[in-house]
Amino acid sequence: MKISILTLFPEMFTGPLTESIIKRAREKKLVEIEFCNIRDFGIGKHKAVDDKPFGGGTGMVMRVDVLDKAIKNVRQNGLNKFQEKCVLLDARGKVFMQSVSKSFSKLEHLILVCGHYEGVDERVRSLVDDVVSIGDFIITGGEIPAMIIVDSVVRLIPGVLKENATSYESFSLAGFDEKKNLEYPQYTLPRDYNSLSVPNVLLSGNHKEIENWKKEQSILITKKHRPDLLENIKD
Template sequence: MKFDVLTLFPEMFQVFEHSIIKRAKDKGILNINPINIRDYSGNKHKKVDDYPYGGGPGMVMQAEPIYNVVEALQNQYGYKPFTILMTPRGRKYNQNIARELSSKEHVLLICGHYEGIDERIMPLVDDEISLGDFVLTGGEIAAMAVIDSVSRLVPGVLSCNESYEDESFYNSLLEYPQYTRPEVYKGMKVPEVLLSGHHKLINEWRKYQSLKITYEKRPDLINKTKLSKEELKILDKIKKDLDVNVDK
């Protein structure tokens, strides 16, 4: 899968020269290509911003350099990559969108800065994505989060499907608790069921814990998730168990 990123700070994407993503890049599974928007400025000083029409604070990124990059890429590839603008007004990002994007072969991410980008770039944009209801200094960190979360779903990036299928949000629920050696630490013991070697009981425990943690910490996810009959039974038991504990 290929990611092109339009940014004023391509050096920020050196973060992908480490760990799982770097290994996937070395294998040719991923291609992450930061492109400096300034290189496509028609201004001799590589200026890419100007004062906003109508007045107001700050500067606005110009449309022309963005068009110049996209047109150059389209000429290079023979097609326009699926183009995403990282913007506060976009769809709020989640795991479902990550899965949706992982089916794309080529994604182009545009990172805004200053007071935003000239609205006239919108004919180039196929989708708008927001990382959440908070403000960042630019779109780079949001773009990194998208690249990382989508890349994990690309076949071959992780060692096996289980590495992400049991993770939080994969099935809209939070992940069950994890433990490793030693068996006892500061008086805290690993749950006996995980030491039993009984895979059926372990799976049942993990389903229960996943639903319990989601119900307690993110009940909004429960309301958005279509639970199976088995999961609904487990959830009923969780509610009863929690009521008993409250009564005590």
């Protein structure tokens, strides 16, 4: 899979996309991540990428002509909408969830467009295939949302993690009962810490009982913390 990130600040990605699981996935060539600096497509000798909003208002708006050139530069000829998706990061978009991540992980090419300043010219929406938000709050730019999406998508690419490692994670539909349950509690050493002990069943060696306990706990925790997940299982 290839991921292209269109940004004015490519240096921001050093660290989140150069360490740990993503670093190994890139080394194993399971994912190729390229950066396209939107500034390279700026206008005039100052490479302007934004301007004041028509009609007045605070801040600067990113130009549609600049973003159009940048997007065209990374789009791959011949890929259809099931293989390539260009996604604008924007608070107005559909909220990013595990199901969206899963669908993105099946693409050959994912293009992420990071807005900045006051956001992008309205017409940019007509240049992209999808608009995605990471939640109902505003942050400074699309770079951190892009990092979150890349991290979430890359771990779902086959071969990146051990087989089945993501099946029982929270929000995964492939879990115990095909519902988007939260994950069951996990413990490691020490067995006793102050007055806190590991549940006996996990030390019993009885795989069937352990499996039943995990399923039960997963459902209980979901009912307690996120009952809405049990209602909206199609999301």
